[in-house]
Amino acid sequence: MGKWGSKWLGDNYSKEQWMGLSITGVMMANIFGIPLVGADICGFIGDATEDLCTKWHFVGAFYPFSRNHNGGLKAQEPYVWSPTAQAHMRSAIKVKYSLIRYYYTSLFDLSTLGLGGTFYKPLFFEFPDDQNAF
Secondary structure: OOOOOOOEOOEEEOOHHHHHHHHHHHHHHOOOOOOOOEEEEOOOOOOOOHHHHHHHHHHHOOOOOEOOOOOOOOOOHHOOOOHHHHHHHHHHHHHHHHHHHHHHHHHHHHHOOOOOOOOOOOOHHHHHHHHHHH
């Protein structure tokens, strides 16, 4: 990805707290100048629950980079879960695909036009005067 490359946040745990930390991690990497960054959705270490994996698919839809990848004993790909969870994960993946042109264009602009800035950022970066954005 241009001069910045990409970054993966490392082996995270299949826990809701780590899902939240991954959001902060993606934002921090962007602030440090690495716009193409993401996490292993559903977590890498341990076994995700169906609910956690479903939620993480939606969170991952908004990361610049995400993958369902794990080192646990239990499979966590969408096809192993209930039909309801599969439908929700499919919906999250469709959200990701619907945004892919925006992602590619924004990341291309960041890497080639010298625009600086970040791709995935806290809301208060866009609205610094809005107290609710904090």
